[in-house]
Amino acid sequence: MNKIKVTMRFSANDITIPVTYHLVKDYDLMVNILNADISLNKIGTLVADLAGEQENIEQGLEFIRGLGVDVRIFNKNIIWEADKCIHCGACTAVCPSGALVMDKTDWSLTFDREKCLICGLCVKACPINVMNITDNGE
Amino acid sequence: MAHKSLEEINEKIKKGIAVVVTAEEVIGIVDEMGPKKAAEEVDVVTTGTFGAMCSTGMFINFGHSTPPIRMTRVWLNDVPAFAGLAAVDSYIGATELSKTRGMEYGGAHVIEDLIAGKDINLYAESYGTDCYPRKEISTTINKSNINQAYMFNPRNAYQNYPAACNMSDRIIYTYMGTLLPNGGNVTYCTAGCLSPLINDPEYRTIGIGTRVFLGGAQGYVAWEGTQHNPDQERGENGVPISLAGTLALIGDIKQMSTRFIKAAVYQNYGISMFMGVGIPIPILDEDMIRKTAVKDSEIFTDIVDKSGHEGVIRRVSYAELRSGSVELKGRRVQTSPLSSLKVAREIAALLKEEVKKGEFTLTQPVAGLPRHNTVNKLEIRGNSNE
Ligand code: SF4
Ligand code: SF4
Numbered sequence: 240m241n242k243i244k245v246t247m248r249f250s251a252n253d254i255t256i257p258v259t260y261h262l263v264k265d266y267d268l269m270v271n272i273l274n275a276d277i278s279l280n281k282i283g284t285l286v287a288d289l290a291g292e293q294e295n296i297e298q299g300l301e302f303i304r305g306l307g308v309d310v311r312i313f314n315k316n317i318i319w320e321a322d323k324c325i326h327c328g329a330c331t332a333v334c335p336s337g338a339l340v341m342d343k344t345d346w347s348l349t350f351d352r353e354k355c356l357i358c359g360l361c362v363k364a365c366p367i368n369v370m371n372i373t374d375n376g377e
Numbered sequence: 378m379a380h381k382s383l384e385e386i387n388e389k390i391k392k393g394i395a396v397v398v399t400a401e402e403v404i405g406i407v408d409e410m411g412p413k414k415a416a417e418e419v420d421v422v423t424t425g426t427f428g429a430m431c432s433t434g435m436f437i438n439f440g441h442s443t444p445p446i447r448m449t450r451v452w453l454n455d456v457p458a459f460a461g462l463a464a465v466d467s468y469i470g471a472t473e474l475s476k477t478r479g480m481e482y483g484g485a486h487v488i489e490d491l492i493a494g495k496d497i498n499l500y501a502e503s504y505g506t507d508c509y510p511r512k513e514i515s516t517t518i519n520k521s522n523i524n525q526a527y528m529f530n531p532r533n534a535y536q537n538y539p540a541a542c543n544m545s546d547r548i549i550y551t552y553m554g555t556l557l558p559n560g561g562n563v564t565y566c567t568a569g570c571l572s573p574l575i576n577d578p579e580y581r582t583i584g585i586g587t588r589v590f591l592g593g594a595q596g597y598v599a600w601e602g603t604q605h606n607p608d609q610e611r612g613e614n615g616v617p618i619s620l621a622g623t624l625a626l627i628g629d630i631k632q633m634s635t636r637f638i639k640a641a642v643y644q645n646y647g648i649s650m651f652m653g654v655g656i657p658i659p660i661l662d663e664d665m666i667r668k669t670a671v672k673d674s675e676i677f678t679d680i681v682d683k684s685g686h687e688g689v690i691r692r693v694s695y696a697e698l699r700s701g702s703v704e705l706k707g708r709r710v711q712t713s714p715l716s717s718l719k720v721a722r723e724i725a726a727l728l729k730e731e732v733k734k735g736e737f738t739l740t741q742p743v744a745g746l747p748r749h750n751t752v753n754k755l756e757i758r759g760n761s762n763e
Contacts, residue, residue, distance in 0.1 A: 325427070325639060325651060325717050329554045332562050332713035343701070346718040364555050366429065366641035366649070 242290040244273075245300075246356075248309040249283040258303055259287070266299035267291055274336050274356055286336075286356050315357050319350045320369040330361035330370060386420045386659045387738050395420040397657075397732045399725040400571045400669055407670035412663050415670075421732050421739065422658045422669040424576050425590070425724030426568040428716030429641050429649040431552065432532035432603060434470040435488050435630055438524040439499060441465055442516075447509035448501040452476065453487045453518075460501070464509060468529070471640075471650040483648035485640035488528075491520050492592075492633050526630045528591065532602035534654045536574035536621040537609075537678055540565035540698060540712075542705060545684035550645035554715050556683055560690070560705045563680055563712045568721040569673045569695035573656040574622045576669045578615040580607070582658050584742025589626060590655035590728050592638035595737065596628025598746075606752045615668065618677050618692070622746065626654065637724065651717070655724040657732050659739050673699055680705065 247258065262268045268291040276284045289296055303310055326347045331339045338354035339361055341347070361370045389395040396419050398406060403422045407415045437458075439448075447464040451457070455477045458469040473484035491497055496517040505512045520526060542563045543549050543556035550556075554564045569575070577583045587598040602623025609621035637653030660666050674696035679689045680703070693703055702709045731737035 326719040327428075327651070327717045328714035329564075332564050332711075332715075333555045333557070341701075341714065343699075346714075346722070360555075363644045366643055367639055367651075368642065 240290060241293045241296055242288055243296060244286070244288050244313040244357075246311045246313070247285045247287070247303060248311075249285070250307070258285075258306070258308065261302065262289065262299050266295045266302065268295055268299050273354055288353075313357050314374065316373045317350075317352070317355055317357055317359075317361070318371045318373055319348075320371070321348075321350075323367070323369045324348055325367060327366065329366055330364050333360040333364045335360065380662050381420070381660065383659050383661070383739055383741050389420055390732060390735050390738055393733070393735060395733065397421040397423065397729045399722070399729055400424045400576050400658075401722070401725070403666070403669050404570065404672055407666060412667050412670070416660055416663040416666040419660050419666060421729075422576060422660060422666075423655060423725045423728040423732065424568075424571055424573040424658065425653070425655040425721040425726075425728065426534060426572050426716060427637065427651055427653045427720035427724060428566055428568070429552070429643075430530065430533045430535075430652045431472050431649045433488075433528065433530040433650045433652055434468055434484065435491075435526060435528050436466065436468050437526045439465040439467070439518060440522070440524050442511065442514055444511050445509045446501060446503045446511035446514050447506055448503055448514075450502045452500045453497050454482065454490070455498070455500075456482070456484050456487050458484075472648050474648065480642060480647055483640070483642075485648050485650040488630065488650065489635055489638060489640045491526065492630055492638060493635050494520060520631050528596070528626065528628050528630055528633075529599065530626045530652065532604060532623045533626045533652055534573050534602070534624045534656075535567070536572070536578070536623065537617050537619055537676070538566050539619055539679045539681040539689075540693065541683045542680055542690060542710070543684045544682040544686045544690070549684055550643065551683050552643055552646050552649065553683055554713070555644060560708070560710060563698070563703055563705065563710055564715050565678070565695070565698045565712060566715040567678075567695070568716060568718060569676055569699070570671055571718070571721050571725055573654060574624070575616055575671060575676060577656075577658050577665075578611070578617065578668060580622060580746040580748065581665065581668075582661065582742070583624075583656055584745045586740060586743035587656065588737070588740045589624075589628075590637075590653065590724060590731075590737075591626050591628035591633070592630070592653055593634030593636060594628045594630070594632030596626055598624050598742075599627045600625040601746050601750070604752055605747060605750055607746070607748050607750055612675070612677060614671060614675055616671060616676050619679055624654075624746075637720070653720060653724050655728040657728055657737065657739055672696070
């Protein structure tokens, strides 16, 4: 079983095709949608984890590419140096996905890797430079 | 009404029997016992804050070389320091940028590296005099081979601070963090009910000469801070609604710890320094226990548009800001802190232990902080300006 994280960009016309339904039914993939934004302009963005047999993942990706959807596989990773973090919260101001939130009890930063879109905004927003973006994927 | 003198409180601290609590803990105690009883029980309330404070810097004396130099221009790790003082005295400000690395490294990093025990490159120039013939020097310094090195921070521990948003249609990068367009987020920057001057809003116990926790060391209040503005509008509890009192603080960097002082870089804005400040407040009477028991729901500030379009948008309490979202022009918007409540709590707790153990005794101010002052604006005078 393999798992990859992808962003899919649709043009307005493609939105009607039930992409995730086909991925689940025809390619036996588990699709976990992490973020969906189809309201913005004419382009819809879907961020999802795809899990299943390697072969099925590859065929599934081919199928969506065939529909004219722009698919990108995340090959970067966010590294949080937790032991150096001062828990100021500045990064939570820019995180678009809710991956970075303050724990309301002890006011420490929490990082939910599953929700991370690897947008890199926190890397620049962190004043003490403990958020890093790397090239070697998960 | 019961009244305790500072001497009595210090006597109890020395005997190890003083009752010391943090400014968060005191809230529950007063709720439970009422202020009268609580004022008798509690002797000291400790406060803490850990936030970016730009008006921060360090005096340093390098010692004399042979032959000696009267330094007129000084760089530390390529960051310019002020040298218009005696031969080997200098001052480096936290926000000064490196000549070679720009916004990536600056005065705050030099100070943090020095505290961490690292070697710092010193380069200085001079025009040479009969008594100071050397014209140039290049060497390394660290905290054990220099003479005095102490922070002298002209403005720390702002009593309150406006929260920020951005009503323009583009993202802006500010000292209040990254602000999203169209009022997309709100940032705020105080420790609220733990913050030192919020707990002594009328400066009854904090004044010139007060011993404080500064960056892990014991430091002192040297003076009122720059832009000290005690005449700011206040709530019924005496707590100012916006920018008000400030403190100028001094402390020996050789005693400090990088856990409580940290260089910071704000994207497209520049460099600042997280300073850890904590002040113990003696509970002299019922008035002081009431003041220290202030809650986040009773401390207010304004949300200000940092893009300069709209000014003050609305007033909020720190309890609302801490809740994670506030209403802004009919929409719920996420709020994010910029100062670390976690480390502020750590400072208040550490100070509590130090006072309990008798390692930190309280001081009577030598002189009070001004209760009235006008903050002037800089007018553009003369006709040489366009
Ligand atoms: S901005 Fe940096 S230091 Fe502050 S909480 Fe986020 S990761 Fe930690
Ligand atoms: S890269 Fe950072 S800001 Fe972007 S989603 Fe991940 S955690 Fe949030």
